[in-house]
Structures are given as C-alpha cells and as structure tokens.
Amino acid sequence: MNPETLTPHAIKGIEYLLAISYLALFIPFWRFLNGATPAQAFAFSWFAVPDDVHLHRGHSWAKTLGGAVMVGLDDFGHKLIGPLDEVKLPAVGTAVRQGQKAFTVVADGESFDVVSPVDGNVVAVNEVARAHAADAVRDPYGTGWLVKVEPRWLTANLKNLLSGDSARRFLDAAAGALAGRMSPELGVVLQDGGAPVHGIAREIEPDRWAELVRQALKGA
C-alpha cells in the first residue's frame, strides 16, 4: 500500500533542493513583479535633481552656498504647476520654519503655498525671478532660486531632507503616482519620447488640477 520509493536521505536532499530553488526562483519572480513599468522607466529623465540639492517632500529644495541656503521650487513642482504668472516672496528678515509656508506661486489664477525646507531668516530674494516668474522653470535649481535663507540649525534640518539617490527615488515615486492617474493616451505620448508636458496637473485633472498640486505640495 505504501511503497517506500526513496530513502529518507534522498527525501531530505530533495527538500533542500526544493527550498533552494524556491529562493532562487523567487528573485527573478520578484524582479519581474517590481520590474520597471513603462511609466517609471523614464521618470528619471522627467525630473532632474542635482547631487548638491536637498529636497523637501513638499517639493521645495535647498542648496548650501557659503553660510546661506538657496531655496526654490523643485523641477517636479514647476512641471506639475506649469508656467508661473507670479511669485510672492517674503520680505527680507522674515523668519521661515521647515515645513511651513515660505513663499507663494501663482499660476492660472490659482495660488499655491510652498513650504520652506529649512529654519532660518530670509536674507535675500531673487528679484529677477520675481520680475520674470515664467522663466524660473528653465533652471529651477540655479537661476530659478527664489529666496536665500540664513539657516538656524542646518545640520538638523538637512537630516529631514532628501538628496542624491533618495531624492531621485522620491521624485521617481511621485512621477509613478502621477503616471498611475494619467489617461492612457497621455502615457503613450510620453512613452514616445516626447518632452514632459508642461503643467502636468492640468493635463491629468483639468477640473481639479489645483487640488492635485496642493496635495503634492503638502508633502504628506
């Protein structure tokens, strides 16, 4: 009734082999499952972030320059909102707090508060950007800076910000979340190698775009 076809040692041997092959096969399976979906594959080229820039999850950035910190809106924020009509910058001397409103940008009649990535006092504002708000997107981490802040406790502040690979992963994830909401037609356009749509939020949700932007800038 119960023919013993294999010795106990052979059975143990096969058990070990099976366990090892499970682990070995799980790796390609997991990689396939998490494999780059078309939407995420080109997220890197959508939104740039240089190595010396520190990102806040509310899409503002900070870059140390001597004793001061340059602050602005990151590439993702700019491309999400689209061309800015106006930037409302704080007066020199104003105190800003990490995670609280630093400046306001206006586009298409909607204004959006952007949070400060660091604690400190405003020591300068970018008058050129104030005069030509629409140009800030061209070089968001360079000439597109908006305020200069004298930081209070920079080391502690920087610990809460993202830089290098983690910053790129953060933008990657933000792009992935957007790609999930996009209409298929728009996805095709982007996959064809077209440049990112300027003012992505309006493309995705024409009626609720401002809400979408506010949610992204909350950095939750």
Place this chain on the structure above:
Amino acid sequence: MSETAVTVTASAFLREKVLLGMEPKAYAKSLLTKTNAIFAAILAVGLPTMAYRFWKGMGAVSNLSQTNPWGIWVAFDIVCGVALAAGGYTVAAAVYLFGQKQFRPVLRPAILTGFLGYAFVLVGLVVDLGQPWRLPYQFFLTPGTTAVMYEVGWCVFLYLMVLGLEFLPAALEWLGLAKVRRFMSGLTIGIIVLGVTLSTLHQSSLGAFFLMSPGKLHPLWYSPFLPVFFFISSITAGIGMVIFESTLSHRAFQDQLDPEAHVDMDALQLGLAKGGAVVLFAYVFARLQGLVASGRFDLLFTGWGAWWALELLGFFLLPSFVFAFAVRTRSATLARIAGVMTVLGVVLNRFNVSLIAFNWNVEDRYVPALGEIVISVTIVTLGVLVFRWIVNRMPVLNEHPEWRGVH
C-alpha cells in the same frame, strides 16, 4: 446629539432607513424585477426543502451515509465558505496592522462579505448537524477540549461575533447613533487583532480536521502540513474574493458609489494582485514540499496525480503568473481574471481535500443528492440577498458623509 435634533417618528424611520425613502406601496413595486423573480423561485423551492430536512432528518434529502458522513454541506457551505470569507481578515490585517491604508475603500465590503460568509457557514453547519438548540452543548455541556472540532467551534462562534463588531460601525452610522459609534472607534485595533488571531487559528484548524484521517484522504493531498496549506491558501482566497467581489459590487451598485471619493479601483486591485502573486507563488512551493515529504512521487503518474497537478499548476501557479503579469503591465482586467482563477482554485482544493480525494478508496462513492444542492444554492441566495439589503442601506461601498476618514 445637538438639541435641535428632531425626533424621528417610527413611520418616517421605516420609510427613510428601511424602505429607501419610498412609501410602502412604491417600495413593494420596486421589488418586482427579473432578478428578484429568480431569487424568489430559488427560495420557493429551497426554503421548503430546508424545512423538510429538519422535519424528516437529513437522510430524507441527502445521500449522506455512515461511510460518507460529510457531503457538500461540509465541503461547500463550511470548508469553502470559511476560506472564501477570508477577505475580511486579509484586508483588515493589511489596512490596520501593516499600514496599507490604500485598501480602506474595500475594507467594509470585505468585512461584510466575511461576516455574512460566516453567518451562512453557521446556517450550513446547522443544516448539516440538525437540532440547532444543541449547538451550545459543545461549549458548555460536553466540551471536548482535545478535539479540533472544539477549537473550530469556538473560533467560528467568537470570530462571527468579532466580525459583527467590525461591521457594527456601518450599522451605527446608518442608524445615526453617534455616541456608540464614537465609542466603537476606540475598540477598532483591539477587535482587528482579535479577528486576525482567530482567523489564523481556525483557517488552519479546518486543515487540521483532515489530519485525523490519513487513511481516508488520498496521499497526494494528505500532508502533516495541511493546516499550513489551509492557512496560506485562505489568504489567496481572501485576496481573490476581494478583487472579485469589488468588481461585481462596482457594477451592480454603481449608483452607490460616491463620485467625489475618486477611488481608483484599478490601482487598488493591482495592489491586491501583487500580494496575490507572491502568496500564490509561495503556496505552490509549500505544496511541493508536502509532496516531497510524503515521498510518493509514484502517485504522480496516475489519474489522481494528473488531477493533483491540474489543481496545483492550473489553479495556483498559473494565477500567480497572471497576477504578476497584470501588475507588470498594469492591466486590471488580467488581475480580475486571475482573481476569479484563484477563487476557483481554492474552491477546487477544498473540494478535493474534503470530498473528491476524500474516501477515494471506498466502493460507495458519495454523489450529492438534488436536495443537498438545492439547500446549498438556497443558502448562497440568502447570503446574496442579505448582502444586497445591507449595501443598499448602510455606508458600505461609500463613506457616510459625517464619518469620512474615521476608523
């Protein structure tokens, strides 16, 4: 409640809460639909059959015998029923214990499906056992503290109450009992932990039932790891059922959906699909390990072996790959197909263990009688009707506007 709250009269309560805001006559008229005619026909045959079973005993309507004491009431209504009700604990664990908050929109429907699933498992159990007034005997008068049945009895009894408590907030919001509802919020985590614990225990002990019959269950299905297999596959059944049930609900109850809520059902189902792919993949290897431990490779080259391979490869490994492919290509349609395949796979597995490969070696093979099938269909129909009644009234598929985002 504020002082301006109006006292609702009994008739207004009946009209607004029960009759969907209609007068009794208009409500009765709204019930005259084709779907309801089918349900009514099933119940017209099924309920008398059920009554007849209690009146004349189960020999009168079933093919059950001393050789085959367990038929489809056990295999389908109880063993499958419990597995298919696993969506409740799977999603509750994902949302509250593992912080996967994106699955919240399917939590209440999953808990309701689980609650009704267990309630009708109990109905099936009573139909199978008979003499419902003796149900409490096993807890109080003749407790068999070393029996698997004793543990399953307690688990189902307690878990049914826990599911009732998990679903209670929706009923309280429906009735407008704000104070009790707020009190319930404080209990949520405790109830969820209790529910997940109880599910882990009895999903696996349903498998442990069959440990006691090594001579009766075909060696390809019999394994000392049966409790583990039952537990892992209950998770896949839960995931499959939630995908399947949320797809159906979103078609059948479209008017219930809150256009403001913007629930991305595709993304949500793809999230579930990812979990399903991984759990199914692990399950297949666990089953292979069970085969190796039994050392009965010779049986693979028999008819039973082909059936076993079809179950494992066609209804567990294949859906795992379909789920993975769905996630990879972001195809919610594929995820739904794989969800249905998974549900069928778990049903097939439970049927194999408790019916098809059980008593495989006896002369007198069991085939369900018409009466047994009629009663099983009746129980499922009752479940669907109660589900519909509740979903049409209580905040299940949509959030109650006053309780948005509250636990």
